[in-house]
Structures are given as structure tokens and as C-alpha cells.
Amino acid sequence: MTENTSTNKINSFQKEKNKDEMRKQIITFALMIFFTMIAFFAVGMGISSMFVIPLILILAIVQVGFQFYYFMHMKDKGHEFPALLIFGGIWVTFLVGVTFVTIIWW
Template structure:
């Protein structure tokens, strides 16, 4: 891994680890494999529809965490506020979806 040295005021050198391109390639391949698994489940045709929907939802959830963690760098320090705002947005959107479904199916 590539390392960069930083000097503090007291003269102590510390190393700062950087992500190399190999990690980005690995995450890209993981994203492509997850997409291929989801595509294969739908393209197979003879797969149970309930299983296919559950598999698609699980693959989508994994994709969301991979995308936000690595491509949006939310796994790094100092990103707590964007995470909190995203979770708040998901909570509000989920509440609106549940309310809309409840309203549509109200007898």
C-alpha cells in the first residue's frame, strides 16, 4: 500500500494509509458480480418469483452498502453527518411510502 508521511509539530513522523486502485477494482468487480447474480436470477425464467424478488432485494441492499461505503467514502472518518442525513432521508421516504400504501388500500 502506498503510504504518505506527515510530520507533526513535535517532529514525529506518522504514516497515512491511502487506498490504492486495487481496492477500487476489487469493489467494482464485486458490484459487477452482484449485478450478474441479480440478472441471472431474472433471466433464468424458471426461478420461483418470490425467491427472485427476495434475491433481487438482498442484492440491491448489498449494492447500496457497497456503493455508499466505498464509492461515496462513507466508511471513512468525518462522514457521520452525511450518514445521519441519509438515514433521516430513508426514514422519511419509508414513512411516506408506507403511508401512501396504507392510504391506497384503505377500505
């Protein structure tokens, strides 16, 4: 009897934790949709490209951060190596990006 309740307790604690996590993820999702709408609006309104391109790029980066850290749990423990390699990939991406917009044309 006592044993049973204790497992239930752990379970309900676990459930509560999962629920809490889920709540955060829904907030994240709402923010992502919101950012997407801002980006599309900004482009649709025809604001000058000097302003709008940095804006939509920043919004994209923030969104991707949400995906990685919340949806894919990179903020959790045990993700040190995944994070290391994802950031490695992002670093190479940065190098490739800079290269292909600056020194591809002779």
C-alpha cells in the same frame, strides 16, 4: 536535503494509502458487477417470484451500501452528519415505500 526526503516520505506513504484504497474499490466494483449479474440471471432464468424478488432487493441494498460506504467514502472519518442524514432519508424512504405498497388502495 533532509527536509526534502521527509516530504517525499509523507508523499509516498500517502500514495501507498491511496493505492490501497483504490484496490479495495476495484474489489467493490467487481462484487457489484457480480451481484448485478446474479440479479439479472435470476430473473432471466424465471425462478419463482417468491424467491427472486427478495433476492434482487437484497442484492440491490448491498450494492447501494457498497456505493455509499466505499465509492462515496461514508466509512471514512468526518462523515457522521452525512451518514445521519442519509439514514434519515433512508428511513423516510422506508416509510414511503411501505405506505405506497400497502395503504394506497382503498
